[in-house]
Amino acid sequence: MLLSSSKTYDKYLEAEYGFNESIRSKLYSNNTLFGYVPNLEMTYSDSSDKITKNHKDGANRDDNKLQPFNKAYANLLECQDLQYSNNIEYSVSDQNFQIDYINMRRQLLAMDSPLAKEFTTNEEESKMSEMEIIEKRWFSFGTAAVWLKKEQCYVAYTRMIYSRHENRGSSYISVVVGQMFDKDWNEIKGRRIPFRDVKMPKEVKQLVQSLKRKLDISANCDALGHGTDAYENCATEINKNTFKIREQIDKLLDKYSIKYPTVVNIPFIMREHWNGPEDPHVILRQDKDGEEPVIIVNMNSHKDIKVHAMMPHRKIDPCVMFDIEGYDMKGFEKNWSPFFVPERVQSSDNYPGYIHFVYDYSPLQIIRCSLLTGKCKMIFNAQTAGLDNGKGYFGIIRGGTQYVSLPNVLPQLENTHIWVGFAKSHVDNCGCGDRFYRPTLIVLVETDGVYHLELVTPNVDFGKPIMGWNLKDTSCSGYNVLSPSSISNWAILDQDPITKRFEDYMVVTFSEADAISGRVVIRGILNYILQVYNKKKVRETLLIDEETVTIIQKASYCVAEKCKEECKSSAKDGITIE
CATH class of the missing domain: 1.10.287 (Helix Hairpins)
Structure with a gap:
């Protein structure tokens, strides 16, 4: 089914994506986003004005003839040459995600496990009321959610922290709380979803x-x-x-089933502090037999911090730890951005197949991991491919949401995959807080095994003031954090028959100040992405040559400078605390 305004199509959208007519009537704010295109086709004439101005022999050139890019003019490239701007609309929900701390804490204390005693300090807490313990020692943030078509609900996963030091920045144990919501984001309590891999006799x-x-x-x-x-x-x-x-x-x-809400049963080992799963993200795994959420977390292994996957709708071996074969991994692994390559998704309840990750952005590295064994293989490295000279391009970018494919009503390109996701930029001491985090929209493209970033749009603040670390106002004290958590769903509702512009909606969850979890509806993100190909001369494929490396290097610099500029601007706009 393509696009239609019929009631049949409206029902299809509601069943498939959880969207109904009410999403159109929300109050949206219009915002201009500035992105950078690292895969441009640059020509001699692109810099003609600058060349004429800076070189006296510029008059010997034919202005009307396009000539190949030359490294001699690389330094003349300006951010404006690579910059792309367009409008996008946001509607931020005024309802944040909430957890029933009392119920979840009681679940943990009632566990038939030695771990139960770790969630309390009996001597101190015996003098405190249950509500006082919750208010001082329990925190949550980072809700990540996806829509399940079959179950007609969202499943959402949030990091819940127990801090004996009464500080959300000093976790003793973290757990992941699972919740279920209907299409209007009302929580559903007491409902079960059957495990995929076991059947009830x-x-x-x-x-x-x-x-x-x-x-x-x-x-x-x-x-x-x-x-x-x-x-x-x-x-x-x-x-x-x-x-x-x-x-x-x-x-x-x-x-035989999981009941929501719940503390997701992710096994972990105990150390002195920072125990348990952290930073949950979620991606929807789909095959011909159905769909299921896959939660990605980082947590302690026996020696280091490793990335793990948890499949909460499976009973047999639902948790797997990832290791990259033949690669010297970091002692603290986190910020892997997951995505699925359709051809690598298996169709078996007993064998979940492979998942891919953006392992790093500097250099761009892609790994493929087995969801059965946890064994990973580095399948792309921009540095060894000749696309990064070791200077650390896009070094300020960290992992964020999962990457999702373009809506399936769009035609597919041969031998090419395109994904969209939100990473986050991380800048230190730039004017607003000790650390400054903002979502960064990225278009990731793979053609014949070569991956690259087609579009990088930093400083996506969803058109909202950002809560300061003090949780009182928008000051720049401490850290200044807006982090993307998940793309919950994305669908096209209509297309203008004359302009060919799409009416599309994407729901994104985010966290502020490591304390607040919210969501935003983005309208027009597909048009924003597609229009870059009309406004800029984007190459059809990525060429591995010196010109490409030069342009990527410049785009990386421009993204970093734009982030610093936004940071300084936020410092001016924020409330100053004396």
């Missing part, structure tokens, strides 16, 4: 049904008279039996 189904029937058969205490001891004893006994039966049912169902 017929006998167990019959036992569950038998227990549920017992719940329906309740004694009538009314004949005993309200307010009498006999009535109260009767009601107490019924409640006690009901609790026991429900507990039996849950224990049976837990073997």
Whole structure:
């Protein structure tokens, strides 16, 4: 089905992506975004004015003839030559993600595990109320969510922190909390999703049904008279039996399904501090048999911090730790950006296939990892491919959301894959806070095994003031953090038959100040991306040559300078704390 304004198509969009007519009626702000294109086709005439001005022999040239780019003119390249600008619209939700800390904490303390005692300091906390413990020692941020078509809901995963030092920047243990939301972002509690890799036997189904029937058969205490001891004893006994039966049912169902909300069962080892999974991100794995979320976290291994994948809708070996074969990995691995290559996604509940990651942006490195064994292989390295001379291009960019393919109603290019995602820029001591983080929109392209960044758009602030680290105002004290967490869904609702412009919507989750988790609807991001090919002379393929390296180097410099410029501007706009 292509695009239509029919009710049939509207129902399709709602079922497929969770979008309905209400998304159009939101209040959107219009913003101009400046990006940089590292894969430009540069010609002699592109810099003609600058060359004429700077070189007296420029008059010997034919102005009307396009001549190849020459390294002699590389230094004449300006950021304006590589810059692309266009408009985009945002609608930031005024409802942030919330966690039921009391319920989640009670789940952790009730675990049948030695770890349960680590979530409390009995001597100190015995003198505190439960609410005081929550307010002082428990924190959360970084909610990442994806839409599940089959289940008609979002599943969202958030880092929840327990800090014995009562400081969100000093974690003792982190866990990942899973929640479920309907298409309007109302939380759904108590609902289950079956595991993909185990089936409930017929006998167990019959036992569950038998227990549920017992719940329906309740004694009538009314004949005993309200307010009498006999009535109260009767009601107490019924409640006690009901609790026991429900507990039996849950224990049976837990073997074959996951119940939301929940603390995701990710095993980890204990050290002195910074224990457990951190920085959860999520990506949707799809094959012919269905779909499932894959959570990406970093956490302690026996020696170092490693990246792990958790498949919460699987029962058998749902967690895997990644290692890159033949590669000297860092002692602290994090910020891997996941994506799927359609041809490498297997169609088997027992074998989940491969996942790809942007391992690093400086140089650009891509790895392919088995979701079964955790073994990874470096399949692309810009430096060894001759596209990075070791000067650290795009060194300020870190991982952010997952990468997603363009909406499937668009025609596919032969031998080429295109993904869109949000990384984050990281600049230190640039004028607004000790560290300055902002989302960076990136278009990632692969052609015949060669990967490159087609478009890099820094400083995507979603048109909103950013909460300061003090959680009181928009000051630049401490860290100044806006981090992208996930692309929850993305769909085209319509296309103008005359202008050919698309009406598309993307939902992105983000965190502010490592304390607040929110979401934003972006309208027109597809047009923003596609228009770059109309406004700039983008090469059809990436050529591995000296010219390309020079342009990539310049684009990297321009992105860094734009981030610093935004940082200084934020310092001027923010509230100053005396």
